[in-house]
Amino acid sequence: SYELTQPPSVSVSPGQTARITCSGDTLPKKYAYWYQQKSGQAPVLVISEDTKRPSGIPERFSGSSSGTMATLTISGAQVEDEADYYCYSTDSSGYYNVFGTGTKVTVL
Amino acid sequence: EVQLLESGGGLVQPGGSLRLSCAVSGFTFSNYAMHWVRQAPGKGLEWVSGTSGSGGGTYYADSVKGRFTISRDNSRSTLYLQMNSLRPEDTAVYYCAKDQGGNGYDSEGLDYWGQGTLVTVSS
Numbered sequence: 001s002y003e004l005t006q007p008p009s010v011s012v013s014p015g016q017t018a019r020i021t022c023s024g025d026t027l028p029k030k031y032a033y034w035y036q037q038k039s040g041q042a043p044v045l046v047i048s049e050d051t052k053r054p055s056g057i058p059e060r061f062s063g064s065s066s067g068t069m070a071t072l073t074i075s076g077a078q079v080e081d082e083a084d085y086y087c088y089s090t091d092s093s094g095y096y097n098v099f100g101t102g103t104k105v106t107v108l
Numbered sequence: 109e110v111q112l113l114e115s116g117g118g119l120v121q122p123g124g125s126l127r128l129s130c131a132v133s134g135f136t137f138s139n140y141a142m143h144w145v146r147q148a149p150g151k152g153l154e155w156v157s158g159t160s161g162s163g164g165g166t167y168y169a170d171s172v173k174g175r176f177t178i179s180r181d182n183s184r185s186t187l188y189l190q191m192n193s194l195r196p197e198d199t200a201v202y203y204c205a206k207d208q209g210g211n212g213y214d215s216e217g218l219d220y221w222g223q224g225t226l227v228t229v230s231s
Contacts, residue, residue: 001170033217035153042203042221043145043153054219086153094214095167097143102152 002026002091004100011106018074020103022087025068032070033088034063035099036081043086047072077107110134110220112204117225124194124229130187130204130222137185138162141207143218144178144189146200146227156202157189160212167212172198194229201226 004024012018022032034047045054047063050070060075070089074081087100116128128144143158157178158167166178177190187204201224209216 030214031217035218037153042223043218044221045217045219048208048217048219084152088153088155088215088217090213090215096169097155097158097167097215099145099153099155 002096002098004087004089004098006085006087006100006103008101009104009106011108012074012077014079014107015076018077018081018105018107020072020074020085020087020105022070022072022089022100023068024070024087024089024098024100026092027065027068027070027089029092030089030094032063032065034061034070034072035086035088036083037086038083046085074105077105079107081105082107110206112206112220112222114202114204114222114225117202117227119228119230120194121231122194122196122229125190125192126194126227128189128191128202128204128225128227130189132185132187132204132206135206135220137180138182140210141212141215142180142187143205143207143215144187145203145205145218145221146198147203147224148197148200151200154200158207158212158215159187161210165212191227194227196229199227199229 035043205218
């Protein structure tokens with residue numbers, strides 16, 4: 001089965017930049033999407049189609065993709081950005097969707 | 109305002125069945141693919157199943173294939189998940205989510221989510 005691999009945790013000081021990577025074999029041909037999930041809440045889409053920021057998402061969130069790796073960047077991280085982050089994409093057939101393993105971001 | 113409201117969760121014994129529902133409002137339901145995503149306690153997100161806007165295409169994770177059935181009633185703007193032969197490892201919060209596209213395959217990302225319903229499989 002298809003897998004997307006993320007680092008388990010990332011720590012950053014307030015105001016610094018956090019980068020979360022997502023590795024997958026089909027990412028050169030399939031878009032990556034990024035979700036933020038705070039404790040006890042439903043996930044929220046923060047990046048669509050590798051780089052697009054949905055309405056209402058702060059500008060400090062940005063996305064990029066190169067080869068088999070997609071990256072979510074939080075520039076000037078704030079305490080309220082503490083959450084679990086998941087990438088999401090599709091396998092080569094397009095019929096099976098998968099979430100990444102998840103990354104816990106700590107801002108302190 | 110887009111709203112998704114799941115219901116039908118609860119406690120069920122191993123081997124039992126449960127049917128989840130997701131009532132939606134605020135968008136033209138039949139135009140969009142819909143998905144079920146689950147999250148076991150303390151674990152990450154797992155895509156479970158998806159269906160195209162028409163309901164003609166259905167897709168499943170290997171972990172639930174042959175046991176779960178996704179369906180939709182576009183006249184009622186409601187998504188369903190019939191879960192049979194439930195196992196303890198199916199214990200999770202189940203979310204319904206709207207796709208940004210209509211196909212069901214090559215998902216275009218999930219832009220709206222419900223608050224989830226808890227399914228517990230235990231004797």
